[in-house]
Amino acid sequence: MRRNEIAEWLKGLQDRICASLETLEPSEKFQQDQWERPGGGGGRTRIIQGQVIEKGGVNFSAVHGELSPVIARSLGLAGENFFATGVSIVLHPKNPLVPIIHMNVRYFESGDTWWFGGGIDLTPHYIVPEDATFFHSQLKNTCDRFDPNFYPEHKAWADDYFFIKHRQETRGIGGIFYDKLGDEVGFDKAWAYTQGVGDTFAPTYVEIASRHKDKAYTEAEVEWQKLRRGRYVEFNLVYDRGTKFGLETDGRIESILMSLPKDASWYYNHQPQEGTREHETLSLLKKGIHWV
Numbered sequence: 116m117r118r119n120e121i122a123e124w125l126k127g128l129q130d131r132i133c134a135s136l137e138t139l140e141p142s143e144k145f146q147q148d149q150w151e152r153p154g155g156g157g158g159r160t161r162i163i164q165g166q167v168i169e170k171g172g173v174n175f176s177a178v179h180g181e182l183s184p185v186i187a188r189s190l191g192l193a194g195e196n197f198f199a200t201g202v203s204i205v206l207h208p209k210n211p212l213v214p215i216i217h218m219n220v221r222y223f224e225s226g227d228t229w230w231f232g233g234g235i236d237l238t239p240h241y242i243v244p245e246d247a248t249f250f251h252s253q254l255k256n257t258c259d260r261f262d263p264n265f266y267p268e269h270k271a272w273a274d275d276y277f278f279i280k281h282r283q284e285t286r287g288i289g290g291i292f293y294d295k296l297g298d299e300v301g302f303d304k305a306w307a308y309t310q311g312v313g314d315t316f317a318p319t320y321v322e323i324a325s326r327h328k329d330k331a332y333t334e335a336e337v338e339w340q341k342l343r344r345g346r347y348v349e350f351n352l353v354y355d356r357g358t359k360f361g362l363e364t365d366g367r368i369e370s371i372l373m374s375l376p377k378d379a380s381w382y383y384n385h386q387p388q389e390g391t392r393e394h395e396t397l398s399l400l401k402k403g404i405h406w407v
Contacts, residue, residue, distance in 0.1 A: 121222045121306070122177040122200045126159070128220070128313045129175040129202050133161055135317035136173070136206070139324055140165040145173065150367050154180035156198075160370045164377075167213070167328045171206035172373035178364070182225060186363050190225075197225040201233075202313065203357060205374040206320070211340035212327040214239035214246070215287070215347060216320050217374070219357060220313045222306075230297035231305045233312050234269065235319075236277050238287030238347060240340045242396045244406075246323050247288045251406040253319045254291050261308045262300070269293045274402040279350050284400040286350050294356075339393050341380035348379050 133145045143165030151157035158176030165171075177200035187193060201221030208215070220233035237250050251270070258266035273292035278285050291312070296305045351358055351374050361371035387393035 117306075118177075118198050118200065118222070118224065124310065125177075125200055125202050125220070125222075125313075126175050128310075129159065129161065129173055132202070132204065132313075132317045133163075133173050135321055136163065136168065136171070139167045139321060139328065142166075143168075148369070150370070152176075152178045152180075152367065153365055154178075156180070158367070158370065160367070160373065162373060165209075167208060167210070167324065168206050169209035170377045172204065172370075174203045174370050174373060176201060176203075176366075176370070178366070180364070183363055186360065192225050192228060195226045197223065199223045203374075204316065207344065207376040208324065208328070210328055210330065211240045211332050211336040212330050213324050215344070215376075216316075218313075218316045220309050222309070228297075229302070230295040231309045232294040232296060233309055234273055234276075234290060234292035235312065235316055236273055236287060236290035236292065237323075238343070239396070240336075240343045241392050242288060242399045243327075246326065247406045250288070250290070250319060250323065253315055255407050257311045257315045258291065258308075260311060261304060265293075265308065266291065271403075277350070278402065279346060279354070281353075282346065282349070284346075284397070285402060286347065286400075288399070288404070288406065289402075338380065339387075341378055342382060342385060344376040344379035345381045348375055351375065 137144055143163055145161040145163045148160045150160065156178030158174060161173045163171045179198040180196065182192065182195055182197050199221065201219060204218040206216050215238040218235045222231050223229065235254060239246065255266040258269065269291035270289060273289040274285060276292045277287065277289055358371055387397060
């Protein structure tokens with residue numbers, strides 16, 4: 116397989132995305148930590164803590180080694196060596212009117228088995244229908260370039276995956292999610308699609324963030340933002356497969372937990388009043404909404 120080609124392209128994707136995101140910031144730049152993984156491989160963690168992106172990470176990794184029995188069983192593989200590379204992004208904005216966003220694109224191989232996975236999803240603190248339509252339209256346009264079935268299938272997969280079961284609510288407005296995309300579509304198509312998803316991220320988020328980053332906001336909106344960040348933390352620590360994979364494979368803990376916000380809150384049994392924007396947002400955190 117073309118593991119070196121994939122890893123090099125993903126490093127370039129990290130570079131391009133960081134350069135695009137820095138256009139949102141008046142003065143801050145990404146800071147980089149280069150690290151090595153005990154057992155094989157390493158990566159580049161890039162963090163920005165600015166005036167627009169309060170805490171954001173754009174991570175690249177390419178790791179290899181022996182699969183633990185727990186991970187091998189969960190993936191349906193024999194205990195073999197593995198190689199995994201990807202770019203993972205989580206951005207927590209300072210302004211509560213700007214949404215949180217997550218992206219991951221990745222490649223995995225072990226023995227004769229290989230696959231691609233990834234996706235992008237948006238978590239607004241306040242859902243703006245026009246933004247949701249734009250976001251999903253961008254994703255659909257990318258999906259449709261490769262297969263007309265990709266958007267409906269991967270959108271439904273995102274609805275199911277980014278779901279906080281113990282809250283019975285989606286993490287945000289979803290997006291697309293796919294995993295183990297392999298022989299059924301072929302290497303070239305799976306790889307080209309994954310590249311397309313990666314290239315969709317920066318222009319889509321920069322546009323949405325630019326719409327709202329300079330708007331005034333209140334302390335009450337900041338408190339609501341912290342509550343929504345709390346939900347984000349719950350999902351990532353309880354359900355997220357990437358977090359679990361990183362912890363099970365002795366990944367770098369600072370890189371794994373870069374998805375957590377600077378500040379978050381948990382109020383007991385918080386219920387927003389009917390008719391408020393907070394209540395309206397909660398009413399839209401459910402599966403099966405067709406934004407396009």
